[in-house]
Structures are given as C-alpha cells and as structure tokens.
Amino acid sequence: MLKIAIITGSTRPGRNNAAVAQWVLEQAQQRNDASYELVDIADFNLPLLDEAFPAAYQNYQNEATKNWSAKIAEFDGYVFITPEYNHSIAPALANALSYLNAEFSNKAAGIVGYGSAMGARAVEHLRGILSELQLAHVQKTGMFSLFTDFENFSVFKPTEQSAASVQPMFDQLISWTTAMNTVRAGDMANA
Template sequence: MARPNIAVIMSTTRATRFADKPARWIHDFAVARGDMDVELIDLRDYPMPFFDEAASNAWVPTQNEVAVRWQKKVAEFDGYIFVTAEYNRSIPAVLKNALDYAYPEWNRKPAACLGYGSVGGARAVEQLRLMCVELQMAPTRTGVHIQGGDFYEALLQGRDIETLPYIGENAVTMLDELMWWTKALAAARASSD
C-alpha cells in the first residue's frame, strides 16, 4: 500500500471554536511521522443544510450539490481523525450532519478521535465511536483527550497543546493504531473487489 491518505476533520464551525488548535497540532504531529499523507478538513468549507434527502446516499443519490462535493472529499481518504468538541455530552450537530450525508464513503475505513472539553470530550468521543460503527468504520481504541484544566488553559490562556504531559504519548499510540487499521482494512477492501 502507498502512503495512506488521512483526513483530520474539524467537528465545529463556530466562529469562536477551539478546534483549529488541536486540529492543526494533530495534523502536524501525524505529518511529522512521515508514513501518511494528512489533510486538514474544515466543515466550514461544506455548508450543508440539515439532512433532508429522500434517503441515505447508500440507497438514493444525494441532491444537494455541497453534500455531493462532501461525499467526493470523504471518499478520497483511507482513514479519518475526528477532532471533536463536546457539546452537551455529545458531538456538535454539524459533525453529525456531515456523517449522515455520506455512507459508502466511510465504509470499512478506520477512525480515530481527538476530543476536548471538561472531561476531555470523552462522552462525545464515545458517541462518535458508536456512530462510526454504524457507518461501518473501525474506531481505534486509543484516543487523545484534552481535558479539564488543560483544556481551559489552552482555550483561555493560550497554552501550547504540545506542553501537555500526556498528549504526545496518547497521540503516538492512537496514530499507530490508525495506521495498523488503515493498512489492514485497505488490504481487506482490495481483496474483496
């Protein structure tokens, strides 16, 4: 397999979002490994309306032009890293909407999660993993969580993410798992074609 193509998807489009910081950090961290191509994807570039199609694009072609462009972008990747905020114990609505607008494009590919919030986005990440399973993705066991005081220091006081004592080690493990699943699932997809 050639170097896998991995998307880092920012989960929120709010003007005051924190997502840019951890998304850029994990993007650069993954690129520095040298074993994957990584692209930062901003949902602001795909302003899809709330899902109102006749059915999933697994069954009926999508009519919305932005959603079709989104599906084509999602299909380009071998795996995904979702950078998600936690909103009211779940993922942001714009991410759920983006997930719903694609189906076959996600299938049989791995997903890793970087969460942030008061408990490291753990509740959002757990729900996101369940959604990934429904979309036939393989979520990694390990994630990266920016939690509690670390999150607030990074958000309000501009603390650099890489100075967090645990984050680099978690990122290495998460990316190792993502690479393993990317290669395994790419081989499996190739053998079933």
C-alpha cells in the same frame, strides 16, 4: 501511500476545534507513514441534512453533498477531532456524518476528543456512529482537557502528558488503515 483526513468536528465561530485540528495535523506531518490533510467541515456549508434519499443510496441531489462525498471518498482513514457538547458530539459533526455512508465503509478512524471531561462522553457517542458507518475505530484516543490543555479555555496549549496521547492513536490508525485497505481490496475483487 495511505491518505488520512483530519476532520474538524465543529463549525461554531470562535471554535477551539480548528486549533486542535491544526495541532493534530502538525503532529501527523512529523510522521512518514501516510499523507495527512486537514478537512474542515465548515468549508462544505452543509445545511441541516436535506437529502431526499438515505445516504446508503448515494443518490445525492445537492452540490454541497456531492462535494462532501467526493472529498471524503479520497481518504483511506480519518481522525475526527470532536469537542464535547452536552455530553455528546457537536451537532455539526453528527450532521456531516449523516450525509454519507459508503464513503466511510470499511475504512479506519482515530478520535481526538476534548472538553471538560477530556471529551470522553463525546468520544463514546462518536464510536457508536462510526460503528454504524462501518468505520473501524481504534481504541487509543487523543484526549485533552479544557482545564489543563487550553489557556483561558480558548488557546490550545496541550500538556506534555495529553500531547503524548495522540501518537499511540496514530500508530493504531496506520495499522488498521492498512488492514482495512486489504478488506476493501477483497470486497472489490468479489464484486
């Protein structure tokens, strides 16, 4: 069975991100096409990138990096939950992604964004990073507005229309994750 991580995109105390990620996990668990797990980047206590070697070398020196690498390597695909900070992704997510490379390579990713403009600018910035990591990101995106999907900008209560944006993303993600497993199997056969 495919194994998909739902990855938080913020570590800020009081963050909305944890509630959105939990909701996305609950939606995912209603499906029977993969095993889904919430991965909270806050649990890994990653400092500002402090590895001496580029991520592509996988020559990790720090325990936090080794733990992060091992967890991410477990999965066939990912859903990134990204808030929009200053028209981009949160610094914690950019930092977490910068630690790794091969662990993400030739896998698939979906994105759920939220913010004042439904996280659209963060989603587009995240796509560039995911491309560099050789993560095949799907076109369909879950998108939520701080104005209509959060009560008092802090309690996640998605509208029916916004909630419906997540299932097409999952549908594409499962197809692409299956396809990328074939790509990785071919890579291993040719190694």
